[in-house]
Amino acid sequence: MARIVLRGLGHSYRNAPQCETDYALKPVDLTWEDGKAYALLGPSGCGKTTMLNIISGLVTPSEGRLLFDGRDMTGASTAERNIAQVFQFPVIYTTKTVRQNLAFPLECRNWPSAKIAERVDRIARLLDLSDILGAPARRLSADQKQLVSLGRGLVRDDVSAVLLDEPLTVIDPQMKFALRRKLREINRATGITMILVTHDQSEAMSFADEVVVMKDGQVQQSGPPEHLFARPQNEFVGYFIGSPPLNILAAEPGNNRLNCPALGLSVGLPRGVGTSVLSFGVRPEHIHLVDVAGTAPGARVEAVENLGVERVFTLRAATGETIKVKSRRHKGLSAGTDIGLSVKLGDLLVFGNGRLLGDGEAYLPSEDVG
Amino acid sequence: MNRTYLIVKYLFLLAWSTFVVFPFLWALSTSFKDANAVTSGARYIPWLEFEPSTQGWKSLFTSGSQGINIVTPFLNSATVTLTASAISLVLGTLAAYGLSRYQFRAGFVKNSDITFFFISQRIMPPIVLAIPFFLMLREIGALDTILGLVIVYIALLLPIAVWVMIDFFGSIPKELDEMAMIDGCTPAGAFLRVILPNSLAGLVVAGMFCLIFGWNDFFFAFTLTFTKTQLLPVAIVSLNSSVTPWWSLSAFALISVTPLALVAILVERFMSRGSLSGAIR
Structure with a gap:
């Protein structure tokens, strides 16, 4: 177990990276605290897997340093690092049985055989593999194979961290849910750092203490799931976290104020924005539908998507902008209806050139209503 | 329709197997003449067309002026082929693994060039190599000497081993390593x-390719040896x-073919690649 620090760590698969786009992972400073559960979230090809492979030692970074508890591990072998990694698709040793597969990482480290047997049995029980321990691993189904891969990652109790590279992709949905919870339990019980790569945000939010969002080889934001949801640092994070994504609406400066025509709101003009392109962001969960008769700005319902408990309404505002609203109420509302919108000022985010204005709590829209 | 197809299929297979097996049957029947x-016209069926004699087979195992010594050449061939194949297989497997998993570079020479260099040794007509060897x-x-032949055979078999194993390692996912x-x-x-x-x-x-090419080679065995x-x-x-x-010649030929035929029967089940699927996904 270790605190893993990335210091200016970057990687390019080219020999002499010229510009930023040559990097698979742009130089980054990041700390993975010991014992926490992390989710690494981002679209395909954003450098998530490269980062994991650098931590586990499969890839040597072209620049920067990697520290485990302050010790420089940049050039250390995979064995020295003692990292467990589970890939997206199951990797199993086809010539071995399930038991031999699970025992292999321990055999490689010369554990006494009694201890190996005990540990293997324990992990097998945890993952419901006890009944098939004797079976040849190549005969298993895809999700059983992935469980074996996962088991091999969890069987060592002294690992520095467990890196999970979208390991639940091939597992069927019900099992996926149970496994995620199990992983969380293991993290809580053993205090082993876990880093889960995923592009499924609900998986990230439910698993992690802290979520790291990446894009184009760059870390966009990291923090607790609630924080990423409430205060996305930029439009990308707002768009990527949350379903449906953050509504981005036009902001028009005028009269020393910043107006949002679609919602009929206005806030005090933030200072020092210069010529930045300004926009508003608002979560679909934070827009309330009200009676059209009042003073609230109107919109027309264009589509209704029933998610079971909740509904997602696609609205067309008077300004022509599309707004998504997520609500548990308004079951009778159908397409074609006109409806009013209401948003609390505190739920309104202001972006300048795509970045959240006022880092953290520094800038909040003022209280006046326009 | 189905029936006609079956009949045609089996007729074809029968014709083809006869074509393949016939030389062996011919040699078998001749070895007992x-x-x-042998000299009085075409006769194939023992007892009916000719009286079988074991003189051909006996001559192989009698020494002296009447006999032909098969044991020494057989052991020589076995020693040379097995040793050269084993060494080629070990070296070739290591080379192929290196070439399939690591990137080498010396000037403009890259992995594919090194691989081609190995394979080019088999593209060259062997006669070009006779004088240098x-x-x-x-x-x-x-x-x-046996040693000389082993060295030359390693040079001939190594490319085969490298070639087959590079292809094979290429099909094993890197994730496994x-x-x-x-x-x-x-x-x-x-x-x-x-x-x-x-x-x-x-x-x-x-290994089987190495054994076949090694065991069957005549050219270098002929040009690089004299009498010893x-x-x-x-x-x-x-x-x-x-x-x-x-009669001796036929018996001799049958005996020299036997080891390879046995090897082929033993390893036939490995010739399909099915046994390696499932390591990933």
């Missing part, structure tokens, strides 16, 4: 403990004198 039966072996005093290293193996450990056990099918195929060291193919041809003992 005496001089009289002869001169080099003479230089180190290895002409007409990576996983083994994450599980705590060194790169060498990953190769020995994980990749090699997964490569049995490839090793068998490569004789391999099977050369020994068979040397029977072909003014009066050819067809």
